[in-house]
Amino acid sequence: TGTVLATVEVAGAAASPPAPVPPQPSPRDLRRETVAATKTFTFGVGMGMAMGAGGMRFTIDGREYDPDRTDHTVRVGTVEEWTLVNDSPMEHSLHLHVWPMQLLRTGGREVTEIAWQDVVNIPSRNRVTVRVAFDDYPGRTVYHCHILDHEDLGMMGVIEAR
Structure with a gap:
């Protein structure tokens, strides 16, 4: 009742089982490290002169993306604590290129486990706190909402590590 797409023939002696995965070091916990700076990022939605999405404006700290800004x-070699504030009625999600983030608090709840994330969800009308270790990679890169419509309509910024 089906169509045969391929036939696989196995020959030869069975392979040896793989070696066990070696023990891994405990993940780094930035809660124990000195914070060089604290910053707040505010994610907002409003009406504007934009052509897409019925004139919706998606901003971080009241500004739309400008690649020249x-x-x-x-500072490379430091740890920063960021509070991500979502004043809008929509969820947003922060993706920071190059550096992962350790989730500390979300929705007023302390995160007790060591939770490293590449993308952090920021629920509607809520706030999230993360720490970022800027250990390496000097230069310019971006951070943005990982919902593509929001990013495309301005919810992105440029960060420079020196």
Whole structure:
């Protein structure tokens, strides 16, 4: 009742089982490290002169993306604590290129486990706190909402590590 797409023939001696995965070091916990700076990022939605999405404006700190502007500067080798505030009626999600984030608090709740994330969800009308270790990679990159419509309509910024 089906169509045969391929036939696989196995020959030869069975392979040896793989070696066990070696023990891994405990993940780094930035809650124990000195914070060089604290910053707040506010994610907002409003009406504007934009052509897409019925004139919706998606902003971080009240500004739409400008690739020629540096929105934040960080020092390589430091740890920063960021509070991500979502004043809008929509969820947003922050993706920071190059550096993962350790989730500390979400929705007023302390995160007790060591939770490293590449993308952090920021619920509607809520706030999230993360720490970022800027250990390596000097230069410019971006952070943005990981919902593509929001990013495409301005919810992105430039960060430079020096």
